[in-house]
Amino acid sequence: MDGAIDVVGRVGGLLRALSAHEPAGASTTVIARDAGLARPTAHRLLSSMRSEGLTDRDDASGNWHLGPEIYLLGLVASGRHDATETARSTVRRLAHETGESAFFSARRGDETVCLLREDGSFPIRSHVLHEGIRFPLGVASAGLAILSFLDRREQSRYLRDADLTTAYGDAHHRDRLTDRIERTRRNGYAVNPGLIVPGSWGIGAAVFDRQGSPRWALSLTGIEARLAPPRQQQLGKLLLSEAHALSQRINEHGRE
Incomplete structure (x- = not known):
């Protein structure tokens, strides 16, 4: 259970780090640094979130961005917050x-x-x-x-x-x-x-x-x-x- 909580915390940290670099996006190295994670760990989590639409990546520049699912979730939450x-x-x-x-x-x-x-x-x-x-x-x-x-x-x-x-x-x-x-x-x-x-x-x-x-x-x-x-x-x-x-x-x- 503690491991699952730790993963959620890391994911949250990565998403917050990503948000600080929009709209230009940022590299895996920069996002890992800002989130306080090792680069391989950050890359693995960012890639996993990409498959769920929570992150996106510009294949030309290699920069990561918040994904389309974040936008849709935000629209749903906006009515309350x-x-x-x-x-x-x-x-x-x-x-x-x-x-x-x-x-x-x-x-x-x-x-x-x-x-x-x-x-x-x-x-x-x-x-x-x-x-x-x-x-x-x-x-x-x-x-x-x-x-x-x-x-x-x-x-x-x-x-x-x-x-x-x-x-x-x-x-x-x-x-x-x-x-x-x-x-x-x-x-x-x-x-x-x-x-x-x-x-x-x-x-x-x-x-x-x-x-x-x-x-x-x-x-x-x-x-x-x-x-x-x-x-x-x-x-x-x-x-x-x-x-x-x-x-x-x-x-x-x-x-x-």
């Missing part, structure tokens, strides 16, 4: 009103995944975020906003177990992350002051489910001059207002 259509008008409005790139992200375990992106009119744009990209909680403004408003016990567990410094630097040490969490709780919105890519800032606000848990986030990204104070406070207030209204609409539609 997908909040993107409810959020789409909000994301468009934020991009239009601010001129910045606006996003809607969802929590998936200890990560956030970007579901929607809409670019504003300002000609200089940040390309840190795109649809499908994943970050650990606490990384990027959406993940920081969600982490900051988790139940304190769950938050403490995550801060104890997560190691973000290896991939994201000392600015993501738990002590410094704790400081940003407390600042986010005071302000209501999260700020990423160029910690992933220097000069590319982000502001995020959590969107809550009917139990009061942060399940999603709205965020804006732009260059420092556009997102620094005093405009930062104005954008933060706007995000909080839109996040509150979106929380209500999602819960009215019964999304889980």
